[in-house]
Amino acid sequence: MNEHISVLKTEALDALQVNATQWYIDATFGRGGHTRAILERGGRVIGFDCDQDAVAFGEANFAQEIQDGRLILINQNFGKLKDSWERLRTEKDIPAIAGILFDFGVSSPQIDTAERGFSFIHNGPLDMRMDKRLGVQAKDLLIVLPEKQLAELFWVYGGEEQSRRIAKMIVQQRTRKPFTTTQELAEAISKVKPRTGHLHPATKVFQALRMAVNSEVDSIEAALPQALEVVQAGGKIVTISFHEGEDRVVKHLFQKWQDKGYGQPLDKKAVMPTEAEVTHNPRSRSAKLRVFAKKES
Numbered sequence: 001m002n003e004h005i006s007v008l009k010t011e012a013l014d015a016l017q018v019n020a021t022q023w024y025i026d027a028t029f030g031r032g033g034h035t036r037a038i039l040e041r042g043g044r045v046i047g048f049d050c051d052q053d054a055v056a057f058g059e060a061n062f063a064q065e066i067q068d069g070r071l072i073l074i075n076q077n078f079g080k081l082k083d084s085w086e087r088l089r090t091e092k093d094i095p096a097i098a099g100i101l102f103d104f105g106v107s108s109p110q111i112d113t114a115e116r117g118f119s120f121i122h123n124g125p126l127d128m129r130m131d132k133r134l135g136v137q138a139k140d141l142l143i144v145l146p147e148k149q150l151a152e153l154f155w156v157y158g159g160e161e162q163s164r165r166i167a168k169m170i171v172q173q174r175t176r177k178p179f180t181t182t183q184e185l186a187e188a189i190s191k192v193k194p195r196t197g198h199l200h201p202a203t204k205v206f207q208a209l210r211m212a213v214n215s216e217v218d219s220i221e222a223a224l225p226q227a228l229e230v231v232q233a234g235g236k237i238v239t240i241s242f243h244e245g246e247d248r249v250v251k252h253l254f255q256k257w258q259d260k261g262y263g264q265p266l267d268k269k270a271v272m273p274t275e276a277e278v279t280h281n282p283r284s285r286s287a288k289l290r291v292f293a294k295k296e297s
């Protein structure tokens, strides 16, 4: 299994301007790469992850930091950021949050674990839930959604140009036998959509299904305004997006906040990984980092 390599780590840490003893929220703990870097600079961290495996990994690998009270891990969707923070600030007597980091999407171990169902390369059940408490899996969407809605989903969340053709194929096939594995789906898509370029034909459909199963855009839209409330005056909100659907939400919201006088985005253009980072970690190639600085009081 591939280790998760944190994307734009130095850039994210520099943007957060980590100060020793101040508290930060890592809203997407994952394998704790960004969290570890904050801890190494002397910061303290509240780490969120909706995935039970990510939190279990953190508890096993950051036991000392948790015991020292420098790291608090919460198995929670970042859409509940404000509630969780308000509970913690009284329970643990945390004075303020100096910065909040969102590194959206999935981690490499999630993709590489076949049973999680995120991958069209490793065969597994069509699950794709990051949080196992969620009720709906990818296979359920493929059974219940009407053809038109499937096509819309593949287009809006995946940018899939062949969305209608693929939706039609799925609806025809499911009357005979519903899709249950990642391989069945990936192979069926490959038949209606021949490979062009370096992307696997199923890439965009898999991304769209994952985003729908986990309500990813809704969570981002819910969390960012909460982050603005939670972060202290002068604090930073840092986001790392991996595709247009995520980045658009961030960009528009930061612009709206600036117009309302809540602070300002730090760069006009998103920060992208260097060529060296992309060579070392191809997963970083589509990453975009944005920073919003909340107004000093």
Ligand SMILES: C[S@@+](CC[C@H](N)C(=O)[O-])C[C@H]1O[C@@H](n2cnc3c(N)ncnc32)[C@H](O)[C@@H]1O
Residues within 6 Å of the ligand: 004, 005, 006, 007, 027, 028, 029, 030, 031, 032, 033, 034, 035, 048, 049, 050, 051, 054, 076, 077, 078, 079, 103, 104, 105, 106, 107, 130, 219, 220
């Ligand atoms: C790209 S990984 C983060 C990697 C991490 N920054 C690191 O360096 O190890 C994204 C993580 O965020 C989690 N995640 C995605 N959406 C979430 C949400 N709405 N609430 C909480 N966690 C979420 C995923 O389960 C995954 O573990």
